[in-house]
Amino acid sequence: MDIAVVGAGHVGLVTGACFADLGHRVLMMDNDAKRIAQLRRNQMPFYEPGLEELVARGVREKRLRFTTSMKEAVKGSAILFIAVGTPQKTNGEADLTYVEAVARSISLHLDGYRLVVEKSTVPVQTGQWVAHTIRTYLKKKHAFDVASNPEFLREGTAIADFMKPDRVVLGVESQRAKELLMRLYKPLGAPILVTDISSAELIKHASNSFLSMKISFINAVAQVCERCGADVAQVAEGMGLDGRIGRSFLNAGVGFGGFCFPKDLDAFIKISEQLGYDFDLLKAVRGINEYQKRSFIEKIRSALWVVKGKQIGVLGLAFKPNTDDMRYAPSLDVIRSLLEEGAKVCVFDPQAMQEASHLLPGAKLCKDAYEVARGSDCLAILTEWNEFKELDFARIKKLMRQPLVIDGRNIYDPSRMRALGYRYLGVGRKQKEPLRRN
Numbered sequence: 001m002d003i004a005v006v007g008a009g010h011v012g013l014v015t016g017a018c019f020a021d022l023g024h025r026v027l028m029m030d031n032d033a034k035r036i037a038q039l040r041r042n043q044m045p046f047y048e049p050g051l052e053e054l055v056a057r058g059v060r061e062k063r064l065r066f067t068t069s070m071k072e073a074v075k076g077s078a079i080l081f082i083a084v085g086t087p088q089k090t091n092g093e094a095d096l097t098y099v100e101a102v103a104r105s106i107s108l109h110l111d112g113y114r115l116v117v118e119k120s121t122v123p124v125q126t127g128q129w130v131a132h133t134i135r136t137y138l139k140k141k142h143a144f145d146v147a148s149n150p151e152f153l154r155e156g157t158a159i160a161d162f163m164k165p166d167r168v169v170l171g172v173e174s175q176r177a178k179e180l181l182m183r184l185y186k187p188l189g190a191p192i193l194v195t196d197i198s199s200a201e202l203i204k205h206a207s208n209s210f211l212s213m214k215i216s217f218i219n220a221v222a223q224v225c226e227r228c229g230a231d232v233a234q235v236a237e238g239m240g241l242d243g244r245i246g247r248s249f250l251n252a253g254v255g256f257g258g259f260c261f262p263k264d265l266d267a268f269i270k271i272s273e274q275l276g277y278d279f280d281l282l283k284a285v286r287g288i289n290e291y292q293k294r295s296f297i298e299k300i301r302s303a304l305w306v307v308k309g310k311q312i313g314v315l316g317l318a319f320k321p322n323t324d325d326m327r328y329a330p331s332l333d334v335i336r337s338l339l340e341e342g343a344k345v346c347v348f349d350p351q352a353m354q355e356a357s358h359l360l361p362g363a364k365l366c367k368d369a370y371e372v373a374r375g376s377d378c379l380a381i382l383t384e385w386n387e388f389k390e391l392d393f394a395r396i397k398k399l400m401r402q403p404l405v406i407d408g409r410n411i412y413d414p415s416r417m418r419a420l421g422y423r424y425l426g427v428g429r430k431q432k433e434p435l436r437r438n
């Protein structure tokens, strides 16, 4: 099939490259001319494992092309995916400016039936607005359909997530739209759930908010653990063994970030409010996440007594491993607060150093974990990259000014760290040896 994907970002580019790999002819459209020029030279605008090779293959086999022209995208395709950003407005609402601009631009070039698919994460009822917008700006009457096909991929494992999804959700309101999307997705062999458009839109917001809720829940449990000497890792293990609860997303830490969870949570709270429902539960989820970051900063403060003048090493800047994405990363709040207090902050991340050079101008960028450790009074772990799990802590101890590790991702074994001579503070981890009966 001939497909156009509008928005060559984390979702759009992966979507386009994967569809091309499945044998479709894909035209990637983006209004960022620099990005399109980069892609034509096979330079990726962001880091995603395996993407460069996948894009190169699509281009080599002439199934993947790039353009800045919406006219070309509309003329040459049967299905148009909208995968542009839906950032956050200052009041928490989703900013649908880009989605609206794309809908308007599609309508101006429509010359026959097209299926327009929302892939971006959007509040419920956006599909109706997209259809209304296309209808309003159409030059000549043409049939079209709008569908919702929310994307569940995760940065860092995006290609595998796209190719082997847990489920595909298709929100459609015509048989023609359903058939086109079924043809596209059937080869993946994943369960396909067909719903109306509003339900599909809600599935995405409800899913992301539910996952955020699981993280905030275990982070709140971690707070209780810290106050009573229990170990959140053991509590999560015990909870997760219950099939009704499940182990995933029960890792206590410094809080969630990224381009999806915080903004989707806010957008869901906002759209619920506009529909007349106060989604209090989700406000608490957001509050716990903010508290978690503050409490991590507080942990550093109380461990160091005075922060001003101290050197703090930070390992991990991206909001999660295997990406260079630092949008809404907890590292930003933590590091900015430490810099404000007068600490010298030395940082390292395996992929996000370029991002960090723009976002954290006050921090010292280091070439690896050992350079970060040299002369530091404290090592703070903010992203659970695999390569941090196997560091030479005997060497690090010699490099540090004092052997203090504050682990915001609970990647180390507390007793092992203590045996190595570290003062080790995790999130919700047992701080003392358990009581023993004599």
Ligand SMILES: NC(=O)c1ccc[n+]([C@@H]2O[C@H](COP(=O)([O-])OP(=O)(O)OC[C@H]3O[C@@H](n4cnc5c(N)ncnc54)[C@H](O)[C@@H]3O)[C@@H](O)[C@H]2O)c1
Pocket: 006, 007, 008, 009, 010, 011, 012, 029, 030, 031, 032, 035, 083, 084, 085, 086, 098, 101, 102, 119, 120, 121, 122, 151, 152, 153, 154, 155, 259, 260
């Ligand atoms: N990043 C994720 O992990 C993820 C996962 C699932 C869903 N989503 C959702 O997918 C959507 C896209 O997210 P992303 O992370 O890919 O964003 P992104 O910022 O990485 O990419 C968005 C792209 O859209 C382009 N764009 C903006 N306006 C345009 C226009 N008028 N015409 C053409 N191109 C335009 C931008 O230049 C950019 O390249 C969001 O709604 C997001 O919530 C993201």
